[in-house]
Amino acid sequence: MFKSMGSIKRRDFLNLSLGTTTAALLSQCSRVSFRLAESSSAANQAQLYSSEGGLLSLDLEAVAQQIKLGSRTAHLLTYNGQMPGPQLEARPGDTVQIRFTNRLNQPTNLHFHGLHIPPTGTGDNVFLKISPGESHTYEFQLPKNHPAGTFWYHPHYHGLVAEQLFAGLAGLFVVRGELDNIPEIKAAQETFLVLKDLALDRRGNIPHPGHAAQMTGRMGDLLLASGYINPEMTIAQGGLLRLRLLNACPSRFLNLSLEDHPLYLIATDGGAIATPVELSHLVLAPGERAEVLIRGTQTSGQYRLLNRPFNPAQGMMGGGMMGRGGMMGGPPNRNRTETVATLTYSGTVAEIPLPSQLLPVEPLLEPQIVRQFTLNHGMGMGMGGGGMVFLINGQAFDHHRIDTQVALNAVEDWEIINTGTMAHPFHVHVNTFQVISRNGQPVPYAAWKDVVSVSPGERVRIRMAFQDYPGKTVYHCHVLDHEDRGMMGILDIQSV
Numbered sequence: 229m230f231k232s233m234g235s236i237k238r239r240d241f242l243n244l245s246l247g248t249t250t251a252a253l254l255s256q257c258s259r260v261s262f263r264l265a266e267s268s269s270a271a272n273q274a275q276l277y278s279s280e281g282g283l284l285s286l287d288l289e290a291v292a293q294q295i296k297l298g299s300r301t302a303h304l305l306t307y308n309g310q311m312p313g314p315q316l317e318a319r320p321g322d323t324v325q326i327r328f329t330n331r332l333n334q335p336t337n338l339h340f341h342g343l344h345i346p347p348t349g350t351g352d353n354v355f356l357k358i359s360p361g362e363s364h365t366y367e368f369q370l371p372k373n374h375p376a377g378t379f380w381y382h383p384h385y386h387g388l389v390a391e392q393l394f395a396g397l398a399g400l401f402v403v404r405g406e407l408d409n410i411p412e413i414k415a416a417q418e419t420f421l422v423l424k425d426l427a428l429d430r431r432g433n434i435p436h437p438g439h440a441a442q443m444t445g446r447m448g449d450l451l452l453a454s455g456y457i458n459p460e461m462t463i464a465q466g467g468l469l470r471l472r473l474l475n476a477c478p479s480r481f482l483n484l485s486l487e488d489h490p491l492y493l494i495a496t497d498g499g500a501i502a503t504p505v506e507l508s509h510l511v512l513a514p515g516e517r518a519e520v521l522i523r524g525t526q527t528s529g530q531y532r533l534l535n536r537p538f539n540p541a542q543g544m545m546g547g548g549m550m551g552r553g554g555m556m557g558g559p560p561n562r563n564r565t566e567t568v569a570t571l572t573y574s575g576t577v578a579e580i581p582l583p584s585q586l587l588p589v590e591p592l593l594e595p596q597i598v599r600q601f602t603l604n605h606g607m608g609m610g611m612g613g614g615g616m617v618f619l620i621n622g623q624a625f626d627h628h629r630i631d632t633q634v635a636l637n638a639v640e641d642w643e644i645i646n647t648g649t650m651a652h653p654f655h656v657h658v659n660t661f662q663v664i665s666r667n668g669q670p671v672p673y674a675a676w677k678d679v680v681s682v683s684p685g686e687r688v689r690i691r692m693a694f695q696d697y698p699g700k701t702v703y704h705c706h707v708l709d710h711e712d713r714g715m716m717g718i719l720d721i722q723s724v
């Protein structure tokens with residue numbers, strides 16, 4: 229559908245553009261090195277907003293917008309006309325003020341995915357309904373000990389989350405801090421990739437997801453990297469590339485690898501791990517983030533960042549319903565390897581080693597309580613004449629019901645048990661957790677997470693401390709069609 233331009237053409241465009249841009253634009257380019265890729269257009273240059281003097285302040289508007297994708301025009305939903313939305317950057321202790329206006333024709337709101345901030349009032353309040361034409365100012369302070377990491381914002385109005393994210397509403401929220409000051413990481417070139425799939429009909433509209441999306445969640449056959457099709461990333465020979473990845477697909481799992489280059493994992497959802505971990509490939513469930521370092525060990529050439537076929541339902545029960553392919557309407561490209569982006573060599577620098585130490589991941593105290601959450605699905609009534617509903621402990625989401633009460637400052641273990649036939653990435657708001665074990669087997673290294681995928685037949689134990697902020701929030705499946713169809717519960721963190 230979208231013909232890729234050849235590499236030579238792409239390079240010409242890069243040279244031409246660099247020759248005529250201003251210093252201001254250049255400084256932005258060095259942060260996001262691949263901005264000038266083949267499907268470039270003014271509309272999808274994500275703007276960067278950084279905090280100044282301890283304050284990050286901006287206007288943000290959810291608005292329908294036409295976006296150029298290669299030779300086509302897509303009718304999408306955007307933040308400030310951009311897809312992905314503006315990149316927000318702040319530091320621990322900073323105050324954040326976002327004057328948000330809903331210019332859509334349906335209600336929406338904002339969720340600050342992964343941030344440790346209050347779930348109430350003007351904070352990460354997903355119970356807010358911001359109607360068409362209405363405004364709301366989100367205002368919160370990042371705690372002074374907030375970890376540096378790759379977080380993001382997206383809509384969280386129950387029932388419309390999958391639709392609005394799929395249509396384009398997502399942006400990065402980066403917290404800069406200790407991890408960024410490690411010398412080797414500071415010396416690395418940094419590239420952000422917001423990975424999001426999209427489906428378009430001939431007229432550039434997003435088609436109705438159809439019946440299959442009830443089960444698998446909606447998926448598209450286009451995989452965009454920060455709004456581009458196969459953008460170019462560069463690395464210097466001898467240098468390090470710090471690739472910061474977000475899976476912003478509502479339902480698609482990604483299985484990423486880079487030709488001839490191992491990936492060195494340095495951070496997960498909630499920030500740094502203790503030491504780099506070498507990976508041949510990286511699986512990202514919907515909502516997950518990862519940071520990897522890539523070493524410029526080759527001399528020249530082009531290397532594709534690939535997304536290989538991956539069946540998220542693999543688990544103790546095998547392929548399950550996803551395995552039947554067409555019948556259940558899996559993604560059209562489930563058996564095809566896709567090129568996400570292309571890495572090229574440019575210049576040479578004195579060799580930068582991998583950092584040997586990152587930041588410690590302190591173990592949490594032993595849990596006071598162990599709870600169980602069983603994930604499954606069934607046929608429901610209602611929902612416009614019945615259809616699939618997704619359940620936690622046998623119940624679909626009810627915004628009048630509190631499902632789980634915990635005490636502020638308590639440490640708990642949650643066992644997430646998948647008795648269904650599809651993988652469910654389990655996400656908890658406000659506090660990050662550590663995965664303790666899968667089917668009783670300890671995990672290989674400690675990491676801060678806010679999404680963990682649980683395959684059919686699996687039992688995953690996570691440990692969490694409910695720190696700093698009392699109030700009501702949610703946990704849910706991050707296959708957002710599952711969330712919209714009931715796989716969400718209310719968590720009440722009570723100060724005692």
Ligand SMILES: [Cu+2]
Pocket residue numbers: 618651652653705706707710711715
């Ligand atoms: Cu799910």
